[in-house]
Every structure is written in C-alpha cells, then in structure tokens.
Amino acid sequence: MVKTQLLVVGGGPAGLCGAIEASRRGVETLIVDEGVELGGQLVKQTHKFFGHEGFYASVRGFEIAKRLKDQLNEHVKIMLQTTVTGIYEDVVVLYDRQNDVPLEVQADYILLATGASERFIQFENNHLPGVYGAGAVQTLMNQFMVLPGRRFLMVGSGNIGLIVSYQLLQAGAEVAAIVEIADRIGGYDVHLRKIKRFGIPVLLRHTIKKALGQEKVSGAIVVQVDENFQPIEGTEKEFAVDAICIATGLVPSVELAAMANVKIEYVPELGGFVPYRDQNMRTNVENIFIAGDLAGIEEATTAMIEGRIAGLTIAQSITKANLSREIESLQRELIEFRSGPFSEKVRRGLAKFFPQRVVEYSREPQVDSGPVGKLRPIIECYENIPCNPCQTSCPTGAIVVGGNINSLPKIDYEKCTGCGICVSKCPGLAIFMVQENVEPGFDLVIVPYEMLPVPEEGERVIALDRDGKQVCEAQVIRIVRFPHKTNLVHLKVPAGYATRVRNFRVKKQENVFVCKCEEVTLEDIEKAIDLGFTDYEELRRYLRIGMGMCGGRTCRSLVLSILSRKLGKSPEELLKGHFRPPVMPTKFESILRGESNED
Amino acid sequence: MSRIFEHPILMRRSARTVRFYFEGKELEAVEGETVAAALIANGIDVFGETERGKPRGFFCAIGKCSSCLMIVDGEPNVRVCITPVKEGMKVQRQFGRSGVPW
Ligand SMILES: Cc1cc2nc3c(=O)[nH]c(=O)nc-3n(C[C@H](O)[C@H](O)[C@H](O)COP(=O)(O)OP(=O)(O)OC[C@H]3O[C@@H](n4cnc5c(N)ncnc54)[C@H](O)[C@@H]3O)c2cc1C
Numbered sequence: 009m010v011k012t013q014l015l016v017v018g019g020g021p022a023g024l025c026g027a028i029e030a031s032r033r034g035v036e037t038l039i040v041d042e043g044v045e046l047g048g049q050l051v052k053q054t055h056k057f058f059g060h061e062g063f064y065a066s067v068r069g070f071e072i073a074k075r076l077k078d079q080l081n082e083h084v085k086i087m088l089q090t091t092v093t094g095i096y097e098d099v100v101v102l103y104d105r106q107n108d109v110p111l112e113v114q115a116d117y118i119l120l121a122t123g124a125s126e127r128f129i130q131f132e133n134n135h136l137p138g139v140y141g142a143g144a145v146q147t148l149m150n151q152f153m154v155l156p157g158r159r160f161l162m163v164g165s166g167n168i169g170l171i172v173s174y175q176l177l178q179a180g181a182e183v184a185a186i187v188e189i190a191d192r193i194g195g196y197d198v199h200l201r202k203i204k205r206f207g208i209p210v211l212l213r214h215t216i217k218k219a220l221g222q223e224k225v226s227g228a229i230v231v232q233v234d235e236n237f238q239p240i241e242g243t244e245k246e247f248a249v250d251a252i253c254i255a256t257g258l259v260p261s262v263e264l265a266a267m268a269n270v271k272i273e274y275v276p277e278l279g280g281f282v283p284y285r286d287q288n289m290r291t292n293v294e295n296i297f298i299a300g301d302l303a304g305i306e307e308a309t310t311a312m313i314e315g316r317i318a319g320l321t322i323a324q325s326i327t328k329a330n331l332s333r334e335i336e337s338l339q340r341e342l343i344e345f346r347s348g349p350f351s352e353k354v355r356r357g358l359a360k361f362f363p364q365r366v367v368e369y370s371r372e373p374q375v376d377s378g379p380v381g382k383l384r385p386i387i388e389c390y391e392n393i394p395c396n397p398c399q400t401s402c403p404t405g406a407i408v409v410g411g412n413i414n415s416l417p418k419i420d421y422e423k424c425t426g427c428g429i430c431v432s433k434c435p436g437l438a439i440f441m442v443q444e445n446v447e448p449g450f451d452l453v454i455v456p457y458e459m460l461p462v463p464e465e466g467e468r469v470i471a472l473d474r475d476g477k478q479v480c481e482a483q484v485i486r487i488v489r490f491p492h493k494t495n496l497v498h499l500k501v502p503a504g505y506a507t508r509v510r511n512f513r514v515k516k517q518e519n520v521f522v523c524k525c526e527e528v529t530l531e532d533i534e535k536a537i538d539l540g541f542t543d544y545e546e547l548r549r550y551l552r553i554g555m556g557m558c559g560g561r562t563c564r565s566l567v568l569s570i571l572s573r574k575l576g577k578s579p580e581e582l583l584k585g586h587f588r589p590p591v592m593p594t595k596f597e598s599i600l601r602g603e604s605n606e607d
Numbered sequence: 608m609s610r611i612f613e614h615p616i617l618m619r620r621s622a623r624t625v626r627f628y629f630e631g632k633e634l635e636a637v638e639g640e641t642v643a644a645a646l647i648a649n650g651i652d653v654f655g656e657t658e659r660g661k662p663r664g665f666f667c668a669i670g671k672c673s674s675c676l677m678i679v680d681g682e683p684n685v686r687v688c689i690t691p692v693k694e695g696m697k698v699q700r701q702f703g704r705s706g707v708p709w
C-alpha cells in the first residue's frame with residue numbers, strides 16, 4: 009500500500025499544473041499516467057500555442073511539456089505506464105504494466121485529469137485499418153515519427169482537424185480534402201488559412217459515407233448533406249486515400265470520476281457526460297478534484313489554469329495556508345480567456361454548474377494597411393481569439409491587442425521598425441511582411457514557413473495566394489532561420505503581387521535526372537551533398553553516379569557544377585577523381601581474348 | 608507505412624534499433640517506440656481480426672479504444688499502442704477475443 013497526500017491521475021497539462029502548484033507548497037504528490045512519457049496531448053503538438061506568454065503562448069506543445077516537467081520538485085513521485093483502474097471508497101487501484109502488478113494507493117486528495125478520448129463516428133466500413141483518430145495519427149507521426157498513410161482524408165474542421173492536416177503536410181503526407189458536416193468551419197480562421205494556402209480543399213456540408221477497401225482503406229466516399237445533416241443522394245464523390253482521419257471531437261474520460269461517486273451530468277456543450285465541479289475544480293466529493301478536458305473539452309491553456317486552481321485549492325486544504333489571492337487571480341484569468349466568441353459554448357455549458365461572467369473585448373479590426381513602400385507587417389487575424397504573442401513580442405510596442413486577450417490586434421505603423429519578430433512569433437502564422445517596389449518592377453513579400461524542403465537563396469519558386477492557387481513565379485532572396493523553426497522566407501515577386509502572394513511551393517525536382525544510366529536525380533545529389541558527401545569521388549561511391557555504361561561522360565560535368573554551386577568552390581578544385589580505363593564499356597570476354605592473343 | 612526521416616520541426620530522438628518478431632518474421636524497430644508504431648513503420652496495419660472476422664488495426668493510439676489488441680510474448684489482449692517494443696519481443700495477430708492467433 010502506497011500512501012500519498014495527493015494523487016494526480018493523468019500527467020497532461022492539467023495534471024502537471026496541479027502537481028506543480030501543490031508540490032510547490034510541500035504537498036507530497038504522486039502522478040500516475042498510463043502513457044510512456046509525461047505531457048498528455050502536449051507531447052504530440054508540434055505547433056506553437058495560442059494564449060499569452062504566462063501560459064507559454066508561441067511555444068510549441070512538446071516544448072511546453074518539457075517546461076512543465078522541469079517545474080516538478082522533490083515532493084513529486086511519478087509512475088508511468090501505470091493505469092488507474094479503479095477508485096474505491098478507501099483505496100485506489102493501479103496497474104503497473106511494466107512490472108505486470110497491481111498496486112494500491114491511499115490518497116488524502118485526488119486530482120482527476122484523465123483528459124478525453126476520441127469520438128468515433130458511424131459510416132460504412134469504419135472498422136477498417138486505415139480509419140484512424142486524429143490524435144492517433146498525431147501520436148504516431150509527431151511522437152514516434154511514423155506516418156500511418158501517404159494520402160489522408162480529414163473528417164472534421166475543428167482546430168484538431170485543421171492542425172493535424174497542417175502537421176500531416178509537415179510530415180510529408182498529402183491531405184486530399186477536409187470534410188465538415190456543418191455549414192461553417194469549426195476551428196480558428198488562422199488555422200484554416202494555414203492549410204488553405206497549400207491548396208487543400210475544405211468541403212462544407214459534407215461527410216464521409218463509406219470507407220473503401222477489403223483489408224484496409226484504399227479510398228473514401230464523401231457525400232453532401234442537407235439542412236438536417238442527411239446525405240443527399242447522387243452527390244457522392246470518391247477520394248483515393250489510404251487513410252481516413254477522424255477529428256469529430258473528443259469525449260471526456262469520466263469513468264474514474266463516476267466510480268468515485270462524482271455526480272456526472274450530461275452537458276453537450278462541454279463534450280457530453282462531464283463530472284460536476286465548482287469554480288475551484290472541486291467535485292461534489294469533498295476530496296476529489298478534476299481539471300482539463302475531463303472537466304469539459306476545451307484547450308491546453310484552460311487545462312493548465314484549471315490544474316493550477318485545483319492544485320492550489322488542494323494545497324490550501326492540506327497546509328491551511330491562505331492561497332485565495334492566487335486562486336482568485338487564476339479565476340479572473342479563466343474568465344478573460346473564456347470571454348471570446350469561441351468559448352460561448354463552453355460558457356453555456358459551465359453555466360449549468362455556476363454563473364458565468366464575461367469581460368468586454370474590442371471587435372474593432374485594423375483598417376489601414378500601412379504606408380505603401382515601407383517594409384511593414386500585414387496582420388491577417390480577423391477573429392476574436394484568446395491570443396496575443398504579436399503584442400508581447402513586438403520590441404517597439406507597435407502592435408496592441410489591448411487589455412483583453414480576445415481583442416483584435418492593431419498595429420501602429422509609425423512605431424514599427426520592420427524587424428519581423430512578430431511574423432516569426434505569431435502562432436497562427438497570420439502575419440506577413442510586404443514592401444512595394446523593393447526594386448524597380450518588384451515587390452517583397454516575407455512569409456512564415458515551416459515546411460520542407462526549405463528552398464535556397466536565389467531559387468525560383470512558385471508563388472501561391474491565400475487559396476493555394478498559383479499566381480506567379482517568385483525568387484527567394486533571403487531566408488531568416490529562427491531556433492524555434494519558423495523560417496522567414498523573403499520572396500521577390502512582380503510588382504503588384506505583394507497583396508496576393510502568401511505562400512510558395514518549391515518546384516519539384518524529382519524527375520530532373522543527372523545520371524540516366526544509374527537513375528540519379530538532381531534531388532538525390534543535392535540531398536547527398538547536404539548529408540556531407542562533398543567531393544566527386546565520395547558522391548560517385550555513394551550514388552554510383554558516373555559508374556554507369558557511359559562512363560560518366562554525361563553526368564560528370566553536371567555533378568561538378570551542382571557541387572560547385574552548393575559548396576561555392578570552382579569545378580577545378582573539385583575534380584580529384586581518377587579516370588580509369590576503359591573509356592567505353594568493353595566485354596570481359598573481349599578483354600580476355602585480347603590477353604590470350606598476347607601469349 | 609513509413610518513417611519520417613526529415614521533419615521541419617522535430618528531430619529523431621533515437622537512432623538505436625531493436626529487433627522483434629511479427630508472426631515469426633524478424634523486423635526492426637526504433638528503441639522507445641510502441642509496438643504499434645513499429646508495426647506501422649514496417650508496413651503492417653492489420654493487427655488482427657474481430658470475432659466476426661473483420662480486419663482490425665489501431666484507432667486511438669493512447670490506450671483507450673482496445674482496437675489494437677495483439678498477442679505479445681504469448682499473452683493475448685495486449686494494447687500494443689501503449690506497449691513499448693523490446694528486443695526479441697514476439698508479436699502475433701489476434702483473432703477475436705479468444706486470443707487464438709491466425
Ligand atoms: C490536435 C490537437 C491540437 C490542439 N491544439 C491546441 C492549441 O493550439 N492550444 C491549446 O490551448 N490547446 C490545444 N489542444 C488541446 C489540448 O491539448 C488539450 O485540451 C489538453 O491537452 C487537455 O489537457 P488534459 O491534461 O486535460 O488532458 P491530456 O493532455 O489528454 O492528458 C490526460 C492524461 O491522462 C492520462 N490518463 C488518462 N486516463 C488514465 C488512467 N486511467 N490512468 C492513468 N493515466 C490516465 C493519459 O495518458 C494522459 O497523459 C489541442 C489538442 C489536440 C488533440
């Protein structure tokens with residue numbers, strides 16, 4: 009039997025924050041999580057988070073997980089790969105998978121932060137391998153770097169569907185389309201724009217009808233729906249995909265709470281069945297608290313704040329210290345976060361438990377787009393979302409979101425020096441820089457870019473507009489790299505295009521052959537050079553280039569010019585390779601015959 | 608389906624490999640990954656069959672849905688999406704709830 013003052017079930021952002029606050033006040037805490045590492049959903053989030061800096065806005069999810077873990081102190085014990093299987097009146101039962109043993113824990117307080125599981129939906133053949141939850145795809149691709157498909161259909165356009173689509177592109181997969189049964193996008197506009205500018209179609213009022221395939225998914229049939237969400241016969245479309253990603257929502261994991269006699273209520277606005285709790289995250293059972301997605305499907309920032317409130321309230325009960333100031337300040341923080349239009353549903357849901365308050369925010373958008381000819385940011389963020397890194401990152405105070413985090417960002421072009429920091433910090437990738445007439449006949453557009461391949465300076469690329477449509481050719485004139493990996497790519501575009509160009513595509517080089525004999529492409533060679541094969545002989549041995557039937561006549565000079573371009577050395581400096589006979593393919597038979605003739 | 612070697616944001620965490628067996632066939636996995644990730648990386652996405660003979664793969668990858676049950680080292684009903692792969696591990700497809708391999 010293990011004894012602890014506080015048992016935290018689930019080591020996601022909510023559980024970790026609860027443990028941080030409680031342990032900081034000396035509470036002996038045990039965190040139990042069934043995963044292979046702490047962090048919950050955070051470990052698979054590669055995008056920069058929204059919110060404000062106090063809650064790690066503009067930091068990538070997996071980095072947030074690390075920062076939270078670093079704050080756990082000596083009062084915290086951690087058990088991973090351990091599932092809490094039951095809560096009884098006087099004891100909690102765990103199952104340690106690594107050692108294959110059950111374990112009993114007695115805790116004075118319990119914080120349940122078990123998160124949520126993915127909502128499954130009904131369609132024909134939904135059992136087939138290849139039909140995957142969006143979170144599952146994320147786990148595989150971002151935690152383990154394995155792609156469970158090549159070409160995906162995304163079902164659902166909430167933030168998860170939009171974000172996972174973007175992450176699939178980053179991982180090198182294709183997204184055939186996103187289908188959404190409602191008549192509007194569920195997630196943030198800035199997330200939508202991130203994928204639209206790669207040309208991914210979003211089909212509103214559409215749903216999946218059927219997965220195709222015998223053993224596994226080989227396609228999907230999508231159908232349009234009417235106002236009552238019923239399929240309209242004859243509107244079926246077929247997509248050739250090998251994976252279908254379901255992002256239709258999450259369901260709070262309430263099982264343990266229910267076992268512990270916590271009152272479970274049906275509140276669809278919060279994700280379905282949710283445990284009752286008050287403003288301090290205390291349930292109807294005196295010593296049981298909840299936080300995070302379990303308390304209502306929301307997001308990581310609110311999960312962290314709720315976790316902190318729970319941790320502080322528990323610490324207050326145990327240590328008798330007065331922590332009401334800290335708790336109230338976090339409650340105000342929550343109210344501010346939830347004041348925006350996207351939290352309207354959550355507020356309606358929570359109103360069933362306790363009265364909701366909102367604080368006002370500004371809906372006034374930016375009107376002017378700044379002085380033509382000056383290097384300046386254009387902010388394309390038009391929704392009231394709780395986010396403000398643009399404001400906090402600007403060194404000159406040129407961007408103001410205002411007192412309330414849900415207000416729209418506004419920019420004072422007089423104060424802006426054109427440094428570009430806001431472009432790299434904005435988690436919505438919603439800020440671009442433009443300058444008209446950088447050169448006679450040309451404009452400059454700077455776009456945030458988080459994809460591969462990263463083009464080279466000087467390279468010509470295809471410029472795309474906000475819908476991912478090809479608009480013109482552009483030249484990459486500079487790339488500014490940041491440690492947080494949002495690169496700023498400077499594009500020189502024909503005059504007049506600065507208002508349209510918002511993305512670009514690297515020209516495909518797959519079919520550019522340098523050596524036809526051994527089928528070696530330009531891309532192969534450039535990759536090998538990047539890997540460190542920087543001389544002709546090394547490349548020859550690595551790629552078999554020049555070892556084909558032509559004896560290197562076709563490719564040698566091409567390879568040397570590629571090497572010289574990439575390394576900035578002259579071709580003479582680079583040609584150290586030996587020339588070996590024969591210059592023309594000669595049959596061994598003939599050679600042998602020659603030798604015997606000499607005898 | 609395949610491993611991601613180049614990523615604009617992420618770095619591979621481990622390059623060390625372990626060997627495990629799927630239906631007797633020796634396969635390679637990356638240390639620290641789950642059995643499910645290792646199978647997918649090796650192109651295996653059918654993890655078993657349902658009671659009624661329908662092919663079955665993973666769905667949630669976080670241990671919630673039990674869609675990924677397989678026989679690991681002789682033990683049936685193991686959720687391979689939250690089970691780290693180990694050197695020499697023997698993994699088999701599972702048929703229905705019975706645990707009888709194919
Ligand atoms: C694709 C995607 C994108 C997102 N983007 C954003 C974003 O940009 N900004 C934002 O603020 N939020 C975002 N979120 C939401 C955010 O990640 C979640 O709201 C947040 O992780 C909820 O935290 P949590 O601690 O409640 O749950 P989780 O992070 O889900 O953690 C729950 C933990 O509990 C463990 N657990 C569950 N049951 C048991 C048990 N019985 N025994 C032991 N352990 C158990 C699980 O293993 C897990 O580690 C995103 C979510 C997803 C899926």
Ligand code: SF4
Binds near residue numbers: 423427430
């Ligand atoms: S470009 Fe620099 S100075 Fe101008 S708004 Fe952005 S961060 Fe501020």
Ligand code: SF4
Binds near residue numbers: 395438
């Ligand atoms: S512009 Fe500002 S408020 Fe909008 S997404 Fe970017 S950082 Fe957030």
Ligand code: FES
Binds near residue numbers: 664673
């Ligand atoms: S895939 Fe859901 S439990 Fe493993």
